[in-house]
Amino acid sequence: MGIYSPEVVEILKQSPYIENVSEHVIQYGDAFKQEFYCLSQQGHKPKDIFLSLGLDPALLGSNVIRSFVRSMKDFQPKLNQAGQPISITRSLIEKDEEIEKLKFEVKFLKKKRLIDLGMFPKEKPNDTTLD
Numbered sequence: 001m002g003i004y005s006p007e008v009v010e011i012l013k014q015s016p017y018i019e020n021v022s023e024h025v026i027q028y029g030d031a032f033k034q035e036f037y038c039l040s041q042q043g044h045k046p047k048d049i050f051l052s053l054g055l056d057p058a059l060l061g062s063n064v065i066r067s068f069v070r071s072m073k074d075f076q077p078k079l080n081q082a083g084q085p086i087s088i089t090r091s092l093i094e095k096d097e098e099i100e101k102l103k104f105e106v107k108f109l110k111k112k113r114l115i116d117l118g119m120f121p122k123e124k125p126n127d128t129t130l131d
Contacts, residue, residue, distance in 0.1 A: 008059050015054055026060070028068065036068075037077045038087045 004023050012021040017032035039049045046069050047057040057065055077085040114120035
């Protein structure tokens with residue numbers, strides 16, 4: 001593998017998909033491997049997958065990508081109950097949406113409880129008359 005400049009190392013450290021990076025080695029996290037597997041099964045090209053996951057192929061070089069693709073031959077993806085590979089990015093997006101809905105529901109239920117207990121401050125009516 002190539003030698004990476006300190007600037008490239010710093011850029012790669014920012015990626016949530018990189019577990020560890022040095023001037024000589026890049027260690028990809030399980031999330032990257034899972035997403036790469038899912039996207040490659042859908043017919044996407046390796047360079048396009050790297051780019052879509054925020055890793056610039058121009059920074060890494062073709063040899064690094066080819067080496068990664070070879071290393072993926074033995075990768076065992078995480079599967080759902082139907083035996084299909086799980087897209088981590090999609091499931092994380094769905095989880096984030098669910099968390100936001102639950103936060104809204106909790107806020108609503110807290111207000112409702114305060115109203116039921118008579119502890120919620122009454123809103124002042126809007127006075128639209130001019131003095």
